[in-house]
Amino acid sequence: MAQEPHIVLSDVRKAFGRKHVLNGLDVSVDKGRSLVVIGGSGTGKSVMIKTILGIIRPDSGSIRVAGEEVVGLKGAARDRYLSRFGMLFQGAALFDSLPVWQNVAFGLIQGRKMNRARARDIAIEKMAQVGLGPEVGQLYPAELSGGMQKRVGLARAIAADPEIIFFDEPTTGLDPIMADVINNLIVDSVRRLGSTTISITHDMASARKIADDIAMIYKGRIIWHGPADTIDTSGNDYVDQFIHGRAEGPIQMEVLKP
């Protein structure tokens, strides 16, 4: 029997009030693979990731990670579950009361109870991987540029060498060179740690570089899912419109409606 994929979402639904954001979303990622999710703004990509982490509770549907149902986990079981994840938030979400190095080391110190000196060394090493020198460690998040904050968020996400990593728009706000450094880092985390990753991006260059598989989300469902190298020949009009960034096509932006 083929092994069950590492992460499986089936028929996940979530509405905020009358607004149906996830409409029976099905997606899966195999262990050690990198899935990139693309899709327009406001289509529910961030919400999807948050349901997997249990930050947002789906209205219905099942989410299985490593063969276990995880919707509604509580208490210590939930903490244990979450300690397998790293997450880069779209807005970085750094703790602004803590200096940068403590942000990066947070999961090690609080989550894994590592002693501070060791956690600090690891934090500095991870910061170096995202192109930040040790002197940045003493600064507070408010003293950093947007792109630097993103990289600190990234360092925090990978600090504990997690089994599963989510990147919500890892390269937005970075210059093209740094974006490529980050792409390499994501590819490297998958190879070196064997992590399973889901990345959300609008940046097709980045998607092509980091993805093993690509899934496109539209109106709260996955409308296309396939190996990254077949995206140009998907034969799906929605996907074609998205990757070529055309205003005309089946996807009608709300602003264009008369």
Place this chain on the structure above:
Amino acid sequence: MNFLANLGRVVLALLAETGRVTLFTRDALIQGLTPTIYFRQIFDQLMKIGYNSLLVVGLTAFFTGGALALQIYLGSSRFNAESLVASIVALGITRELGPVFAGIMVAGRVGSSIAAELGTMRVTEQIDALVTLATNPFKYLVGPRIVACVISLPILVGIADIIGVMGGYIVGTRSLGFNSYAYIKNTVDFLKLDDVTSGLIKAAVFGFIIAIMGCYHGFNSRGGAQGVGRATINAVVSSAILILAANFVLTSFLFKN
């Protein structure tokens, strides 16, 4: 008809809010005050909440004690009962005005800052980030604030009692012509331990109210800077009102006989 409908809506909203606060309080107690305990956070909060409120609470107490002495002097001189000034100032400060004024000042200073800080953390997803780092926000954020408030307020009120009585003493001896020795003797002889401890018990309850309301409104803020602003106002107003209400209830319990 319309009026009744509106009234009904307000009552329902109030009941719903009460329910939510109750559930939040339960989570705060069950999750926030059980291990893991973040001692470093507790210490930080003690500094922020307790130590940094000293000046505000001290000044409030001083002027309150002074004004009280003046008023009681003016009132009691109508019955030639000026000798009561010292003891009534001490009673008023320790039983009522010390804890209530300290509570309200701290609600303004600390309740607002808790709500604003946690509210900002909520809307910038820092609370979600805590969760993804396998850290329970109730334990890391709410618990330490409750502990710090419940410890700080009685200490602050203890200090406020001393400063308030001192305010009365200074007004009494400098401008009302009381003999310094007699004023102190009057205060000490008359004051009972109960007067002070009842005030400290009140203070601990007020501290709990401030922490819970600050955390509750901060945790539930929505919608950016505006939402955080609203949360801050709600935290201060609701804790001030709850403090006054709790004070009334506690006074009627603590001084039954």
